[in-house]
Amino acid sequence: MKKSADNSTSLKVVLYTLTTTVFVPASGIVLARRWGVDADLNAGQCARSCHDTGCPHDPVLPDFVAGNSGYFGDVIGWLYSFGDVIAAAGGLTRAEGYGAANLLIFCVAVPALHALLVGLSLRLCRGR
Numbered sequence: 367m368k369k370s371a372d373n374s375t376s377l378k379v380v381l382y383t384l385t386t387t388v389f390v391p392a393s394g395i396v397l398a399r400r401w402g403v404d405a406d407l408n409a410g411q412c413a414r415s416c417h418d419t420g421c422p423h424d425p426v427l428p429d430f431v432a433g434n435s436g437y438f439g440d441v442i443g444w445l446y447s448f449g450d451v452i453a454a455a456g457g458l459t460r461a462e463g464y465g466a467a468n469l470l471i472f473c474v475a476v477p478a479l480h481a482l483l484v485g486l487s488l489r490l491c492r493g494r
């Protein structure tokens with residue numbers, strides 16, 4: 367009976383991890399690419415071109431959250447700083463280092479931390 371419960375928990379962990387680290391991000395990529403194809407359709411809303419060429423739209427969030435001098439700007443500045451370290455160590459351009467920093471943080475570190483915390487919480491709940 368205990369072995370069956372362990373298998374059930376392992377399956378839940380695998381499904382949860384796949385959902386949060388593969389299915390949700392992959393569906394976001396599909397949706398972003400689909401919406402980016404017809405930018406004219408969303409001329410009144412932000413699209414990928416806003417990220418690449420600058421945003422002409424009115425901001426929805428307050429400046430302390432989404433402004434260049436707010437939280438968003440701090441995160442982007444930190445990613446560039448981290449990317450500069452990667453670029454210097456790996457002989458990359460600044461843009462490549464910035465991209466590598468994004469991938470390391472958002473595609474490796476955050477999902478790994480998330481999986482670690484889920485595993486820890488499931489391990490702590492086993493005694494109940």
Ligand SMILES: [Zn+2]
Nearest residue numbers: 412416421423
């Ligand atoms: Zn925009």
